[in-house]
Amino acid sequence: MIAHLTLTAETIRPLMAALESLASEAEARRVALLHESGLVLAETGEDAHQDHGESGALAAGAFFAARHLARRLGEEAFTGLHYQGASRDFLLAAAGPEALLLVVFDIRTRPAIVRACIGKYLPAVEAAASRLRDQPAPPAAAASWVPDGPRFRATPPPPPPPQDLASVFHS
Amino acid sequence: MALVNHQTREVTFKIVYAGTPMSGKTTNLQYVHARLEAAQRGDLVSVATASDRTLYFDFMPVTSTQVGGYTTKFALYTVPGQVHYNATRQLVLRGADGLVFVADSAADRLEENLESARSLMRNLADNATSLDHLPLVLQYNKRDLPDAAPRAQLDYLLNRPERPFPVFETIAERGANVFACLNAVSQLVLRQFHETLAGSAAPARPGAGSAPTIAS
Numbered sequence: 247m248i249a250h251l252t253l254t255a256e257t258i259r260p261l262m263a264a265l266e267s268l269a270s271e272a273e274a275r276r277v278a279l280l281h282e283s284g285l286v287l288a289e290t291g292e293d294a295h296q297d298h299g300e301s302g303a304l305a306a307g308a309f310f311a312a313r314h315l316a317r318r319l320g321e322e323a324f325t326g327l328h329y330q331g332a333s334r335d336f337l338l339a340a341a342g343p344e345a346l347l348l349v350v351f352d353i354r355t356r357p358a359i360v361r362a363c364i365g366k367y368l369p370a371v372e373a374a375a376s377r378l379r380d381q382p383a384p385p386a387a388a389a390s391w392v393p394d395g396p397r398f399r400a401t402p403p404p405p406p407p408p409q410d411l412a413s414v415f416h417s
Numbered sequence: 418m419a420l421v422n423h424q425t426r427e428v429t430f431k432i433v434y435a436g437t438p439m440s441g442k443t444t445n446l447q448y449v450h451a452r453l454e455a456a457q458r459g460d461l462v463s464v465a466t467a468s469d470r471t472l473y474f475d476f477m478p479v480t481s482t483q484v485g486g487y488t489t490k491f492a493l494y495t496v497p498g499q500v501h502y503n504a505t506r507q508l509v510l511r512g513a514d515g516l517v518f519v520a521d522s523a524a525d526r527l528e529e530n531l532e533s534a535r536s537l538m539r540n541l542a543d544n545a546t547s548l549d550h551l552p553l554v555l556q557y558n559k560r561d562l563p564d565a566a567p568r569a570q571l572d573y574l575l576n577r578p579e580r581p582f583p584v585f586e587t588i589a590e591r592g593a594n595v596f597a598c599l600n601a602v603s604q605l606v607l608r609q610f611h612e613t614l615a616g617s618a619a620p621a622r623p624g625a626g627s628a629p630t631i632a633s
Contacts, residue, residue: 250419250610258424283431283512284476284492285420298459298478299429299492307464307473310508397481397489397603400452400596 251281251378258288261374264367265290268349272363275334276350279341279375280306287378293350305348309338328357339364342372418512419610429490430606431512432599436519437526437533438498441558441589445519446475446493448592449599453479471497474509481603491603498533507540515606516553517598518582519589520575522565531574552605555584556598561591 261279269277269291276296278289284303289295309327316324326339334352337360341347347368351360420429434442443463450461457480464473474494481489494513496506518537520530541547557571568586576582583605585598 250421250613253420253422253424255424258422281418281420281512283418284494285418285429285431285512287420298480299490300460300462300476300478303474303476303492303494304462304464307508311473311505314504314508398449398453398457398479398596398599400592401454403452 251287253287253378257374257377260377261288261371262290264370264374268363268367268371271366272349272351272360273355274349274351274360274363276348278302278305278348279371280346280348282306282310282344282346287345287375289348291350302348305336305338306346309340309346312338330357335360337361337364339368341368342375345372345375347371419514425488426486427488427490428610429492430514430603430610431492431494432515432517432602432606433510433513434493434495434517434519435506435510435533435537436498436517436556437521437530438500440498440519440521440526440530440533441587442495442498442519443471443475444558444589445517445556445587445595445598446477446495448589448595449479449493450477452592452596457481470499471495472502473497473505489603489607491606493599500532500536503536503540506536507543510537510540511544513546513551514610515602516551517556517602518553518575519556519558520571522557522559522571522586523562524564524566524570527566527570527574530571534575550609552602552609553582554598554602554605555582556587556589556594557584558587558589560586560593561588 265277265279265288268274274291276289276291276293278294279287280302281287284306286299286302312327313324326337328337329335334350335357337349337357339347347364349360349364418431434445436442446461450458459478461475461477463471463475466472474496477493479491479493481491494509496509518534541551555575557568559565572584576584583601585594585601587594587598589595
């Protein structure tokens with residue numbers, strides 16, 4: 247079991263270089279490398295960093311659901327998924343044993359171009375992603391992650407509606 | 418599987434709420450979403466059926482306070498409880514750093530709790546992990562039900578006296594103990610991570626060592 251993946255300046259540089267080349271050459275709006283758990287490992291493009299990981303979680307879910315469906319239908323060689331939309335397309339492709347590539351694009355490019363670019367840069371992405379494992383975290387940082395009491399607190403409940411409004415709604 | 422990003426100084430963990438069908442897993446996340454500061458959370462994404470049963474998962478990212486210059490983030494997931502969504506459960510459990518097992522306190526649902534616990538153990542084994550490496554918190558939800566089973570019965574079925582998991586008795590609909598449970602599992606996850614970094618493969622709970630199970 248892998249305990250953690252580590253992104254450092256040294257490990258992220260080749261990964262970002264491969265993702266940026268792919269995004270630029272394919273004219274993609276967003277290229278993201280996701281861990282199979284749904285975590286976004288790295289991303290680039292004009293549509294990148296638009297959420298807090300929601301799309302990564304959904305993309306991983308969609309990929310594995312489609313792969314599972316493909317297997318049940320008798321297709322063992324499932325490697326990717328292409329959604330063709332009105333304004334945005336996305337392609338999801340396996341990137342090594344435990345990562346996925348999400349490429350979002352629009353009418354500026356064509357699926358065939360995007361697929362070709364994925365094929366071209368996938369080996370570099372996979373090689374860079376494989377180096378994220380086995381990276382020790384600095385001991386100083388390790389020492390600072392000791393738990394220290396409640397991390398989440400509930401905010402006070404919202405005030406009840408004014409009496410007159412409440413009576414309107416309940417009449 | 419935690420993600421440590423030294424560039425952005427963030428550490429991200431995945432916590433999965435698993436458990437019995439209709440036990441209140443989604444309600445937990447809904448309450449946290451409703452009552453956590455907006456700056457500390459993202460959107461609550463639910464992939465649900467038309468009747469609001471969880472079809473794939475619920476997901477919500479939450480951000481904790483900074484510790485030692487690093488922001489800790491937790492991706493909170495629920496899995497569908499229904500038996501026929503087992504493949505989905507197994508997928509969502511991948512890469513989990515911590516678990517909350519939500520049990521239904523209703524006396525007539527004890528069997529279902531047990532079956533869900535067994536299903537969780539099977540899925541963890543299929544994902545090549547176990548509770549040796551994964552912190553778990555038990556949540557006995559719906560404690561306000563008139564026919565709620567005594568805690569001792571739930572403990573007997575789901576916990577183990579020699580290596581007890583932390584237990585929280587909750588009423589998720591009203592939010593009772595929901596944050597306490599979230600704080601407990603996030604702390605266990607951080608402690609486990611810290612121990613891993615420190616090089617000791619020590620289990621997450623005191624006294625744990627040999628093949629812990631939540632149900633035999």
